[in-house]
Every structure is written in structure tokens, then in C-alpha cells.
Amino acid sequence: MPAEPATRPGPVDLLHPAARTAPVTTATSATVPRAGRSGAARAGLFLAAATLLAVSVAWAVRIGTADVAWTDLAAVFGSRLGLAVEPPPPLVDSLIWDLRLPRVLMAALVGAALAVCGTVLQAVTRNALADPYLLGVSSGASTGAVAVVVLGVGAGVLGVTGGALIGALLSFGLLLLLLRRTGLDSVRIVLTGVVVGQLFTALTSLILMASADADTTRAVTHWLLGSMAPARWDAVAVCAIVTPLGLVAAWLCSTALDGLAFGxxxxxxxxxxxxxxxxxxxxxxxxxxxVAVATVGAIGFVGLIVPHGVRFLTGPLHRVLLPYAALAGAVFLVATDALARVAFAPRELPVGVITALLGAPLFLLVLRKRGEL
Incomplete structure (x- = not known):
């Protein structure tokens, strides 16, 4: 019998353990999982990515309207750890520990969370344009925040973050209620999420137009575009608990995500x-x-472009893709937030503006590399 020509593995083959180690001999091998990389190489690549994140965090803490020396940074950390170092001036200590460090750590955590959410939703919905805001959660959070700021609903108890979190959970609850009878297939999830998002966006606009003055509208608009400025240690602690748990839960479903990506x-x-x-x-x-939107507002493009870029480098297997997407999202948002602080200093841009300006051309580049443009 003539030898069968080498063909690209089918969906089931890609999920089989043997297919993860078998070499791919077709001309389209760049589009299938690159599982031939050895464990040592993967560990080295992951260590390099983690090192890049650590360097990005340290660099972002240093720069700003008032740059901080490396010696001051070392003195702050040394004094906090109880080491025998000369304590820094109180102003420098407060600048680094109370303002910049929680802000940078929040950027890393939110970037990782958004990138993981985008990766998961692109597989669940089989939609390359899916991002974390597909479910209408960000629109619900915006409505909750605006209700607190403009209408004063629960202002003494909830605050902006609490109102945004409740609004986000209400919008997701409405999504599940609408999908209760129709099922959870990918098309219905996308369409229902769009409807819920538009509903809460309309409610937000109605509240602003009916009740807000110019100064309040400007403040709300700045929050809606996303900003790390409100980040404090209590909010960082919440994200530091929720984000790793969410990443682990998604990673444990990595094989299921591989299957869902094929239908x-x-x-x-x-x-x-x-x-x-x-x-x-x-x-x-x-x-x-x-949690991310309630803390820092809606930051676009992170959950859209990061999964595509990482998938292009590592392949589509989610057990590899998810950790790298989290690291890449963290590095991307830390860098863009630092740029938002210094680009027009002393004025500060919302980080969502920077991610949109950088994300749109990067997304077009990714589509071109994938042959979809």
C-alpha cells in the first residue's frame, strides 16, 4: 500500500498525549501545539518570563513624575524586611510603599486576570474576538459605579468599588438567567452577552445624562477608561487572592478548553x-x-491581544498557554501603566487609552501573522 501523506492531526489527535510529543511534519506545523519543546526548555522559558515580570515591576516602581534611585528602592524593601539598612526618608518610603508598589502590583494582577479571561473565553465561545468584557460584566460594573457616584446609592456603605462589584455580579446573573432555558452554546453566550452589555451601557448613559454634572461626568469617564491610581493594599490583597485561584481553576480545565476550542x-x-x-x-x-473592573475600571485590549500573541509563540495547548498568557498580560499592563504615568507628566492618562492605542495595531499585526488579514 502506498504510504499515507503526512496530514495535520485532527482535533482528537491534538488532545491525545501521544500527539503532544509526536513531531509534526506538515507545512502548517506553526499552527499546531508546539509540544516538542523539552521540559527543561519550557522551564527556562517560564523562568525568563517570570524574570522579565520582576524586572518590569521594579522598573515601573522607580519611574514617575519623581524618579526613585535603586538605592532608595533597596532601602525601602530592606527596612520593611527588618534588615540592617539605613531607612529611607519618610516621603520616599511613603511614595514607594504606599503609592507606587500597590499600583504596580495591581497592574500585574489585573493584567494577568484579563489575559487569562480572554484566553478562556476565546476557547469557550470559539470566537477569536472574545475578550473579558464579552459577558457584559464591565458594563454592569460601570452602571454600579455610576449609581454610587451620581445617585449616591449605598455611597456610605459600598463605595465605588463595592458598587461596581455588585453591578458586575448583577449583569452576570442576568446573563445566566437569560441562558437558563436556551443553553450555553457559544453563539448564545456571545449574543446574550452583547445584549446584556448594551442594556447596562444604556443604563449608565441614562444615569449620567439625567443626574450628573460636568465635573462628575468627567470623573466617571476617567474611571471608565481604567486607572491604577486608586490601587491600595487592601484592593491588592483581594486581587492577590482571586487572581491565582482563578488561574488555577482555569488551568485545571486546560484539557477541557482544548476540546471546547474544537467545538x-x-x-x-x-x-x-x-x-x-x-x-x-x-x-x-x-x-x-x-474584581478587576470594580477595582481599576474597564481596561480594553489586554484580554484580546495577549492571548493571540502568546498563542502564536507557544501553540494552542492551554496547559502551556494559560500560564504564559498570565505572565504576558502582567508585563503588558505594568509597562502600559508606567507609560500612562510618564508620557504626559505631570498629567496622567487613563491606562485604558494607552492599551487601546497600542493594542489596536498589535492586534492587526497578530491577525496578519495568522494569515487572517
């Missing part, structure tokens, strides 16, 4: 409980997005 029928043929898995992943992404 519900393929996932079901592999023994994956499609409805249960989709519900779990939707809840995980909604919680991560709600």
Missing part, C-alpha cells in the same frame, strides 16, 4: 461535560473580570 461535539466525544465545564469557566471569568 462542543468534539469535547463531548472526549468525555467532557460540556455544559458543566462551560458554566464553571464562565463563573471563573466573570469573578476575575468583576
Amino acid at each position: 462542543a461535539d468534539t469535547a463531548a466525544s472526549l468525555g467532557i461535560g460540556v455544559r458543566r465545564t462551560r458554566m464553571l469557566l464562565l463563573v471563573v471569568t466573570a469573578v476575575l473580570t468583576s
Whole structure:
């Protein structure tokens, strides 16, 4: 019999353990999982990415309207750790520890959360344009925040962050209620999320137009574009708990995400409980997005472009893709927030403006590399 020509593995083959180590001999091998990389190489690449994140955090803490010397940075950390170092001046200590460090750490955590959410939703919905705000959560958070700021609803108890979190959870609850009878297939998730998002966007606009003055509208608009300025240690602590838990939950579903990326029928043929898995992943992404948006506002493009860029480098297997997407998202948002602080100093841009300006051309470049443009 003539030898069969080498063909690209089908969806089931890509998920089989043997396919993760078998060499790919087709001309389209760049589009299939690059699982031939050795464990040592993967560990080295992950260590390099983690080192880049640490360097980015240290660099971002240093720069600003008033730059900080490396010696001052070392003195602040040394004094906090109880080392025998000369303590820095109180003003420098407060600048680094109370203002810049929580802001930079928040940027890293939010960037990781948004990138993971985008990666998960692109697989669950099989939609390359899916991002963390697909479920309407950001619109609900905006409505909750505006209700607190403009209408004073629960202002003495909730605050802007609490109002935004409640609004985000309400919008997600409405999404699940609308999907209760129709099911959780990818098309219905996308369409229902768009409807819920538009509803809460309209409510936000109605509240602003009916009740807000010019100064309040300007402040709300600045928050809606995303800013790390409100970040404090209590908010960082919440994100530091929620983000790793969400990443672990998504990573544990990595095989299911591989199957869902090829469709519900393929996932079901592999023994994956499609409805249960989709519900779990939707809840995980909604919680991560709600906490991020409630804390710093809606920051676009991070969850859209980072998964595509990382997928192009590492391949589509989610057990590899998710950790690298989290690291890349953290580095990207730390860098863009630092740029937002210094680009027009002493005035500060909302970080969402920077991510949009950088994200749009980067997304077009990714699409061109993928042959979709």
C-alpha cells in the first residue's frame, strides 16, 4: 500500500498525549501545539518570563513624575524586611510603599486576570474576538459605579468599588438567567452577552445624562477608561487572592478548553461535560473580570491581544498557554501603566487609552501573522 501523506492531526489527535510529543511534519506545523519543546526548555522559558515580570515591576516602581534611585528602592524593601539598612526618608518610603508598589502590583494582577479571561473565553465561545468584557460584566460594573457616584446609592456603605462589584455580579446573573432555558452554546453566550452589555451601557448613559454634572461626568469617564491610581493594599490583597485561584481553576480545565476550542461535539466525544465545564469557566471569568473592573475600571485590549500573541509563540495547548498568557498580560499592563504615568507628566492618562492605542495595531499585526488579514 502506498504510504499515507503526512496530514495535520485532527482535533482528537491534538488532545491525545501521544500527539503532544509526536513531531509534526506538515507545512502548517506553526499552527499546531508546539509540544516538542523539552521540559527543561519550557522551564527556562517560564523562568525568563517570570524574570522579565520582576524586572518590569521594579522598573515601573522607580519611574514617575519623581524618579526613585535603586538605592532608595533597596532601602525601602530592606527596612520593611527588618534588615540592617539605613531607612529611607519618610516621603520616599511613603511614595514607594504606599503609592507606587500597590499600583504596580495591581497592574500585574489585573493584567494577568484579563489575559487569562480572554484566553478562556476565546476557547469557550470559539470566537477569536472574545475578550473579558464579552459577558457584559464591565458594563454592569460601570452602571454600579455610576449609581454610587451620581445617585449616591449605598455611597456610605459600598463605595465605588463595592458598587461596581455588585453591578458586575448583577449583569452576570442576568446573563445566566437569560441562558437558563436556551443553553450555553457559544453563539448564545456571545449574543446574550452583547445584549446584556448594551442594556447596562444604556443604563449608565441614562444615569449620567439625567443626574450628573460636568465635573462628575468627567470623573466617571476617567474611571471608565481604567486607572491604577486608586490601587491600595487592601484592593491588592483581594486581587492577590482571586487572581491565582482563578488561574488555577482555569488551568485545571486546560484539557477541557482544548476540546471546547474544537467545538462542543468534539469535547463531548472526549468525555467532557460540556455544559458543566462551560458554566464553571464562565463563573471563573466573570469573578476575575468583576474584581478587576470594580477595582481599576474597564481596561480594553489586554484580554484580546495577549492571548493571540502568546498563542502564536507557544501553540494552542492551554496547559502551556494559560500560564504564559498570565505572565504576558502582567508585563503588558505594568509597562502600559508606567507609560500612562510618564508620557504626559505631570498629567496622567487613563491606562485604558494607552492599551487601546497600542493594542489596536498589535492586534492587526497578530491577525496578519495568522494569515487572517
